[in-house]
Amino acid sequence: MTLILKPAETFRGDYTYRNSDEAILRFPFPFPENIYMYAVNVEPHVRGGPTAAYDAVFDIDEHYVGDMADRAITLAEDPLRCQVLPHMAEAEWDTLELLMESLSSDYPEHFTLTKNGDEWHWVNRPLGIDEHFTFGRRETLPYGPFEYITRQVQGDFSIQDQRDGTLYMDGGMVTSQADWSLNFDIGMNFHEWHGPVPLAHEAGVFDRALQYLLRLQHGKPVRRLNWTLTANPRLDTSPENYPMWGAEKAEISPENVGHRMCLRVEVQTLTRLPRSNAILFGIRGYLIRLEELARVKKWALRMHRVIRDLHPLIIEYKGMPRYRQFIIDYLASFDDGTVLNSGTAPEQDSL
Amino acid sequence: MRLVLGKIDVLGPSIRRFTLSPVSGVLPVAGAGAHVVLEIPGPGRVWKNAYSIVSTPSSASYEIIVRRVEHSRGGSAWLHDHARVGDVLEVQAPQNLFPPSRTSRRHLLLSAGIGITPFLSYLHVPGLSFEWHHCGKAEDAAAFAALLPETVTLHTGRNTLNLAALLAAQKLDTHLSLCGPESFMDFALAAAEHAGWPGQKIHKESFGGATGGAPFIVHLRRSGQSIHVGAEESLLDAMEAAGLVPPCLCRGGACGECKLPVLEGVVEHHDHYLSSSERAANDAIMTCVSRARTTEITLDF
Numbered sequence: 001m002t003l004i005l006k007p008a009e010t011f012r013g014d015y016t017y018r019n020s021d022e023a024i025l026r027f028p029f030p031f032p033e034n035i036y037m038y039a040v041n042v043e044p045h046v047r048g049g050p051t052a053a054y055d056a057v058f059d060i061d062e063h064y065v066g067d068m069a070d071r072a073i074t075l076a077e078d079p080l081r082c083q084v085l086p087h088m089a090e091a092e093w094d095t096l097e098l099l100m101e102s103l104s105s106d107y108p109e110h111f112t113l114t115k116n117g118d119e120w121h122w123v124n125r126p127l128g129i130d131e132h133f134t135f136g137r138r139e140t141l142p143y144g145p146f147e148y149i150t151r152q153v154q155g156d157f158s159i160q161d162q163r164d165g166t167l168y169m170d171g172g173m174v175t176s177q178a179d180w181s182l183n184f185d186i187g188m189n190f191h192e193w194h195g196p197v198p199l200a201h202e203a204g205v206f207d208r209a210l211q212y213l214l215r216l217q218h219g220k221p222v223r224r225l226n227w228t229l230t231a232n233p234r235l236d237t238s239p240e241n242y243p244m245w246g247a248e249k250a251e252i253s254p255e256n257v258g259h260r261m262c263l264r265v266e267v268q269t270l271t272r273l274p275r276s277n278a279i280l281f282g283i284r285g286y287l288i289r290l291e292e293l294a295r296v297k298k299w300a301l302r303m304h305r306v307i308r309d310l311h312p313l314i315i316e317y318k319g320m321p322r323y324r325q326f327i328i329d330y331l332a333s334f335d336d337g338t339v340l341n342s343g344t345a346p347e348q349d350s351l
Numbered sequence: 352m353r354l355v356l357g358k359i360d361v362l363g364p365s366i367r368r369f370t371l372s373p374v375s376g377v378l379p380v381a382g383a384g385a386h387v388v389l390e391i392p393g394p395g396r397v398w399k400n401a402y403s404i405v406s407t408p409s410s411a412s413y414e415i416i417v418r419r420v421e422h423s424r425g426g427s428a429w430l431h432d433h434a435r436v437g438d439v440l441e442v443q444a445p446q447n448l449f450p451p452s453r454t455s456r457r458h459l460l461l462s463a464g465i466g467i468t469p470f471l472s473y474l475h476v477p478g479l480s481f482e483w484h485h486c487g488k489a490e491d492a493a494a495f496a497a498l499l500p501e502t503v504t505l506h507t508g509r510n511t512l513n514l515a516a517l518l519a520a521q522k523l524d525t526h527l528s529l530c531g532p533e534s535f536m537d538f539a540l541a542a543a544e545h546a547g548w549p550g551q552k553i554h555k556e557s558f559g560g561a562t563g564g565a566p567f568i569v570h571l572r573r574s575g576q577s578i579h580v581g582a583e584e585s586l587l588d589a590m591e592a593a594g595l596v597p598p599c600l601c602r603g604g605a606c607g608e609c610k611l612p613v614l615e616g617v618v619e620h621h622d623h624y625l626s627s628s629e630r631a632a633n634d635a636i637m638t639c640v641s642r643a644r645t646t647e648i649t650l651d652f
C-alpha cells in the first residue's frame with residue numbers, strides 16, 4: 001500500500017496536527033492490561049504487530065513532512081539538539097546506511113538509494129532532496145552523516161558506544177523528547193542517564209536491561225514502548241523550552257482536555273550497528289489527542305482504567321497530578337464496564 | 352545465510368585463508384572485531400566454529416583465517432582436509448564480541464598464534480593508533496609476516512618479547528588488547544597486573560554466548576511431554592520444535608518472561624534475571640538460555 005503523506009501540519013502555535021482515521025487505527029497503543037507497571041518490556045523488533053505502525057523497521061507516517069519541518073525549526077533555534085562525540089564517526093556512517101537502506105526498501109515510492117561502490121545517490125522525494133555523495137567522506141555531505149540522515153527520519157535518535165561493560169550516550173538527534181536533554185545527558189553512561197526514574201531501580205529493572213542490551217546482536221533489533229502525556233501535540237517538550245510548554249499544561253481544563261491532551265507513545269528501537277558495534281537507539285514518538293483515541297472503544301476504556309489506578313510515584317514522575325482527574329473524568333464517560341481482552345490491538349477495522 | 356567457498360589460500364603449513372561469498376544477495380557488514388559462526392558438517396553432528404572476519408567491513412565476501420588444530424577431528428580439520436572451492440556452508444550472521452575501544456588514544460595489541468586474526472580487522476579502522484606485537488612459532492613466521500604491515504613487531508624466537516619492559520614503557524592513556532591461546536593471555540594478564548595496569552583498560556578476546564551444552568531430557572508435567580534437548584539448541588527452541596508455545600519475550604535471559612517452575616533435576620543457570628538466592632533455590636529456570644545439569648529435568652508446564 002502506498003503511503004499518502006499530508007501537507008505539513010504544525011506542532012506548535014496553532015497546532016494543526018490531526019490524525020486521520022487510518023492514523024488513529026495504526027496508533028501503537030501502549031496498554032495491554034488495565035494495570036500499568038514498569039517491567040523490561042523488551043521484545044524482538046520484527047515486522048508486524050498489533051497495528052500497522054509495526055510494519056516497517058523505521059516507520060514513516062502521514063505526518064512526515066510537518067514532522068521534519070518542525071525538527072528543522074528546533075535545530076535552527078538550538079543547534080545543540082544534535083551532537084556527536086568525535087569517536088563515533090563510524091557509528092554515524094552506520095546510522096546513515098541503516099536508515100537509507102530501510103527507508104528505500106520499505107517506501108520505494110518516496111525514497112531511493114543507489115550505490116556504486118562508495119559513490120552513493122540518495123533521493124528523498126517528499127523533502128525534495130537529491131544528493132550524490134561518497135560514503136565515508138563527510139565533506140561530501142552538507143551535514144555530518146548522522147545529522148544529515150536524522151533530519152530526514154521521524155523520531156529522535158541516539159548512538160550509544162559500548163565500552164567498560166556499559167553503554168554511553170555519545171551522540172544524538174533529540175528534538176521531540178519527553179522532557180530530557182541531550183546536552184545534559186551526552187557522554188553519560190546507562191545508569192547515569194536513567195537516574196531519575198522512580199521504582200524501576202528497586203526492581204533491578206535497569207541492571208537486567210543493561211545486561212540484555214550489551215548482548216544485543218547484529219541483525220536482531222529489539223523494541224519497547226514508553227508513554228507519557230503532553231498538553232497539545234507538541235514535539236519539542238524539552239527542559240530548555242519548559243517555559244513555552246509548561247504554560248500550555250496549565251491551561252488544560254475539564255472542557256478542553258479531550259481536544260488538547262495527547263497521549264504520547266514512544267516506540268523505542270535498539271539496533272546493533274555493524275561497523276562501530278555501537279547501538280542505535282530510536283525513539284519514535286506518536287501523538288494522539290484523547291478525543292481521537294476515544295474513537296477506539298477498547299482504548300478509551302483501557303486508558304481510563306490505567307490512569308485511574310496508576311501508582312502514585314508514576315503519577316508524579318509522569319508529571320500529571322494536576323490534570324489527571326480531568327482525564328479520568330473525560331474517559332470515564334466512555335467506560336461502560338465492559339470486560340476487555342488483553343493486548344493492544346484496536347479490535348475494530350474502521351471508526 | 353548460505354555462503355560459498357570462493358578461494359582457499361595456503362598461507363603456511365597449518366594456516367589457510369578461506370573466502371566466503373553469498374550464494375545470493377549481499378553480505379551483512381562486519382566491523383572490526385566481528386566473527387562469524389560456520390556450521391561445518393561432521394559425522395553425525397554439525398560443528399559450530401567461530402572465526403574472526405579479517406576482510407574490510409563492506410567487502411563483497413568474508414575472509415577468515417583458520418589454523419588446523421593438532422589432533423582435531425572437528426571443524427578446522429574439515430576445513431583443511433575436505434573443504435573444496437564451491438562448497439556451500441551455512442553461516443550465522445556476524446556478531447562482534449571484540450570491538451576496539453574507540454575512545455582510547457593509543458592501543459597496545461598483543462597477540463599470539465592464530466590470535467592474530469581479530470587484530471587484522473582492526474587495521475581497517477580509520478585513525479586507530481596502535482603498537483602491535485605478535486608472537487608465533489618459527490614455522491609460521493613467513494605466513495604471519497605476509498599478513499602483517501611493517502609497523503608490527505613479529506616475535507618468533509623464545510623470549511624476544513620483554514613484556515614487563517614493554518608495559519612499563521606505555522603512556523597512561525594506552526588501552527591493552529590481548530588475543531591468543533589461554534596460556535599466553537594468562538601470562539600477559541599477569542604481567543599487566545604486575546605492572547599496575549588498570550582493569551578497565553584491558554580487554555581480551557572471548558567467544559561466548561552459546562546457548563548449547565550437554566544434551567538432556569525435559570519432562571513437562573502438565574503437558575505430559577518428554578522432549579530431548581540437543582547439544583546445539585536451547586530448551587526453549589526444543590519446546591517450540593515440539594509444538595508447544597512456552598512464554599518468552601527477549602530470548603536472551605533478561606526479561607524474566609520465560610521463567611518456569613522446576614519440579615525435579617538441577618538447573619545450570621545462564622540468565623541475567625534470577626538473583627543468586629533464586630538460583631540457589633533451584634526452583635525456577637529461564638528456558639531461553641538455561642539448561643539442565645542433570646541428564647533429566649522436570650518442569651511445571
Ligand code: FES
Pocket residue numbers: 598599600601602603604605606607608609610622624637638639640
Ligand atoms: S525470554 Fe526473556 S528471559 Fe527468557
